[in-house]
Amino acid sequence: MTGLTLAEKVWDGHVVHRAAGEPDLLYVDLHLVHEVTSPQAFDGLRLAGRGVRRPDLTLATADHNIPTVLERPIADQVSARQVDALERNCAEFGIRLYPMGNPRQGIVHVIGPQLGLSQPGMVIVCGDSHTSTHGALGAIAFGIGTSDVEQVLATQTIARARPKTMAVTLEGSTPADVSAKDVILGIVARIGTGGGTGHIVEYRGAAIGRLSLEGRMTVCNMSIEAGARAGMIAPDDVTFAYLEGRPHAPVGAAWERALDDWRRLPSDTDARYEREVRIDARELRPYVTWGTNPAQAVAIDGRVPDPESLADDASRESARRALAYMDLAPGTAMRDIAVDTVFLGSCTNGRIEDLRAAADVLRGKRVRDGLRALAVPGSMQVRAQAEAEGLDRVFRAAGFEWRSAGCSMCLGMNDDVAAAGERVASTSNRNFEGRQGPGARTHLVSPAVAAATAVAGHLASPADLAR
Amino acid sequence: MRPVTRVTGRALPLDRRDVDTDQIIPSDWLKRVERTGYGAGLFAAWRADPAFALNDPHFAGATVLVADANFGCGSSREHAAWALEDWGFRAIVAPSFADIFRGNCLSVGLVAAELPDPDVTRIRAAVHRDPTIEVTVDVERRVLAVPALDYESAFALDDASRARLLAGQDGIDLSLAHAEAITAYETRRADWLPRLSSGST
Numbered sequence: 043m044t045g046l047t048l049a050e051k052v053w054d055g056h057v058v059h060r061a062a063g064e065p066d067l068l069y070v071d072l073h074l075v076h077e078v079t080s081p082q083a084f085d086g087l088r089l090a091g092r093g094v095r096r097p098d099l100t101l102a103t104a105d106h107n108i109p110t111v112l113e114r115p116i117a118d119q120v121s122a123r124q125v126d127a128l129e130r131n132c133a134e135f136g137i138r139l140y141p142m143g144n145p146r147q148g149i150v151h152v153i154g155p156q157l158g159l160s161q162p163g164m165v166i167v168c169g170d171s172h173t174s175t176h177g178a179l180g181a182i183a184f185g186i187g188t189s190d191v192e193q194v195l196a197t198q199t200i201a202r203a204r205p206k207t208m209a210v211t212l213e214g215s216t217p218a219d220v221s222a223k224d225v226i227l228g229i230v231a232r233i234g235t236g237g238g239t240g241h242i243v244e245y246r247g248a249a250i251g252r253l254s255l256e257g258r259m260t261v262c263n264m265s266i267e268a269g270a271r272a273g274m275i276a277p278d279d280v281t282f283a284y285l286e287g288r289p290h291a292p293v294g295a296a297w298e299r300a301l302d303d304w305r306r307l308p309s310d311t312d313a314r315y316e317r318e319v320r321i322d323a324r325e326l327r328p329y330v331t332w333g334t335n336p337a338q339a340v341a342i343d344g345r346v347p348d349p350e351s352l353a354d355d356a357s358r359e360s361a362r363r364a365l366a367y368m369d370l371a372p373g374t375a376m377r378d379i380a381v382d383t384v385f386l387g388s389c390t391n392g393r394i395e396d397l398r399a400a401a402d403v404l405r406g407k408r409v410r411d412g413l414r415a416l417a418v419p420g421s422m423q424v425r426a427q428a429e430a431e432g433l434d435r436v437f438r439a440a441g442f443e444w445r446s447a448g449c450s451m452c453l454g455m456n457d458d459v460a461a462a463g464e465r466v467a468s469t470s471n472r473n474f475e476g477r478q479g480p481g482a483r484t485h486l487v488s489p490a491v492a493a494a495t496a497v498a499g500h501l502a503s504p505a506d507l508a509r
Numbered sequence: 510m511r512p513v514t515r516v517t518g519r520a521l522p523l524d525r526r527d528v529d530t531d532q533i534i535p536s537d538w539l540k541r542v543e544r545t546g547y548g549a550g551l552f553a554a555w556r557a558d559p560a561f562a563l564n565d566p567h568f569a570g571a572t573v574l575v576a577d578a579n580f581g582c583g584s585s586r587e588h589a590a591w592a593l594e595d596w597g598f599r600a601i602v603a604p605s606f607a608d609i610f611r612g613n614c615l616s617v618g619l620v621a622a623e624l625p626d627p628d629v630t631r632i633r634a635a636v637h638r639d640p641t642i643e644v645t646v647d648v649e650r651r652v653l654a655v656p657a658l659d660y661e662s663a664f665a666l667d668d669a670s671r672a673r674l675l676a677g678q679d680g681i682d683l684s685l686a687h688a689e690a691i692t693a694y695e696t697r698r699a700d701w702l703p704r705l706s707s708g709s710t
Contacts, residue, residue: 058694059687063668067687069694071702079586081542092681098704107540120540127542136707159703171585171609185609187587189616189680197684199691202612203667235527236579239608269582271608292701300701335527335582356526356578363525453536453584474531474583476554 045310079169083192110445148421158288162277177274178258208241212249222257223488227329238270249323276308333364348372391469392420403493409441410499512677518572529583548595581610
């Protein structure tokens with residue numbers, strides 16, 4: 043018999059009911075809830091007279107639409123009502139909530155791992171597509187819609203057909219200036235926006251193994267940008283060292299039992315994947331997007347492509363539209379593109395290592411005159427840790443605004459929006475039209491490139507600043 | 510959710526690949542706590558362009574959206590399916606759909622019918638030429654027909670999704686049919702798995 047992949051082991055271990063012609067009914071170990079995709083689900087429960095089956099496996103926080111300036115009340119009345127609804131719903135159904143102002147509040151995908159709630163071998167869901175982030179710990183984690191949120195609240199289960207398996211293997215070592223963000227931008231550019239559709243992607247190979255757990259989260263986070271059902275990385279000593287001692291990690295004998303279990307999770311040597319992609323890690327570069335989907339990326343040393351040079355009609359048409367929206371001419375060197383705003387943060391790059399990487403570039407330097415730069419920690423704990431390390435002083439001295447935790451300018455649901463025509467270098471995950479504000483133009487970059495860009499005033503790598 | 514056996518109506522062509530859910534319903538609309546009224550926000554940004562298909566009176570009243578590959582990619586917002594449904598669409602035809610969006614369509618009772626790229630391209634072109642032609646998406650038989658093109662083809666729809674659409678079944682009821690299995694599973698879960706208490710400290 044053939045061995046099993048990591049994804050198959052975790053999936054099969056959570057099947058509550060399986061029958062031919064039906065999706066599997068999966069048990070959910072952790073359900074993360076936020077203000078934006080949950081109010082209608084709670085209303086649905088009330089209408090049907092249902093309760094929450096496992097409030098003890100449910101955690102809520104406010105992250106998407108809250109201001110990142112704590113001193114200010116929520117001026118937007120529509121957002122304020124939504125945040126109030128979350129607080130009322132959590133109180134009514136007995137769900138743990140970390141609201142705005144709480145020291146444990148933060149972006150849902152940052153706080154889950156940080157609290158040790160996201161663990162290897164779990165099934166984790168959330169009404170947010172970037173739930174794939176938690177796959178970095180060896181969990182199956184995926185985004186769901188609001189009807190599914192209601193179903194998980196009511197039943198702690200979710201019905202899904204077993205996904206296909208896909209391996210993305212990074213062979214060799216990445217160059218020194220290539221970050222986890224560049225790794226995933228490089229992968230998405232190679233396999234395309236629909237390259238992972240229907241599959242759980244397992245990232246493998248030495249270059250993945252050498253990533254920190256936080257870097258692995260950045261990689262798994264953007265699995266959805268290749269359309270994948272989930273992304274995951276086998277748990278190893280890096281994972282265990284990250285988890286040990288966190289508030290919700292097992293302790294004592296339970297830790298030992300958990301370790302025994304987690305060590306059995308990695309894919310068997312004779313496991314087969316339905317699709318395999320191999321990438322030479324040495325070919326990866328720091329990437330910058332030029333278009334309006336995350337696969338439209340080139341190396342920072344590159345130029346805006348000529349749509350006419352692309353392989354097929356559909357890609358050419360897509361590129362033409364993207365360049366019109368982005369107001370870019372084919373052949374423009376990426377380094378010649380001036381930006382108005384730099385956004386450092388999000389569930390992709392709002393963790394402590396991301397802030398450190400940016401601060402390392404910014405120390406002793408100043409943001410270009412007239413450029414707006416925001417540093418938004420992914421959680422209040424990340425913010426506190428950064429302040430303990432003095433990073434806030436580096437950001438402030440450089441001319442960055444130092445904010446409280448939230449999704450912020452990643453999707454512009456609060457006041458942190460870019461104006462029409464404004465060009466943003468952003469460490470977030472999506473460069474869709476209007477994502478950061480109607481008419482705003484987004485270039486996805488790593489934290490180091492974001493910091494260098496803030497100093498240079500145009501897309502730049504840290505090495506450019508020394509030249 | 511109301512049962513859907515078959516959708517017959519005029520179509521609206523959308524000639525763009527990788528249409529993400531941020532375009533289908535911009536995030537500004539996600540601040541609402543209501544379940545209805547999202548049709549007004551459907552493709553809000555693109556509707557600023559008078560030439561956009563949704564503004565073209567020739568396509569008014571269309572119930573079938575004929576889209577392009579990877580339709581509904583990006584965010585998991587079910588609001589995208591709500592907006593399409595609220596606008597009046599009952600079925601979407603495309604060469605491929607993003608997974609989360611496809612699941613959300615099923616939750617809402619919107620039929621997501623997948624057909625080969627050349628077939629969808631041909632149907633879009635035909636609708637551009639003559640917006641009055643009718644498209645039938647038959648869930649019962651899993652067949653899509655465009656009589657004006659003399660076109661009929663089976664489309665991909667798994668058995669379970671078909672059954673749910675035909676019966677208008679609620680996902681929660683389907684899960685609760687296995688209540689005993691859920692309880693039995695809970696007794697087998699590892700004791701180290703994390704648990705939370707209520708409150709906010």
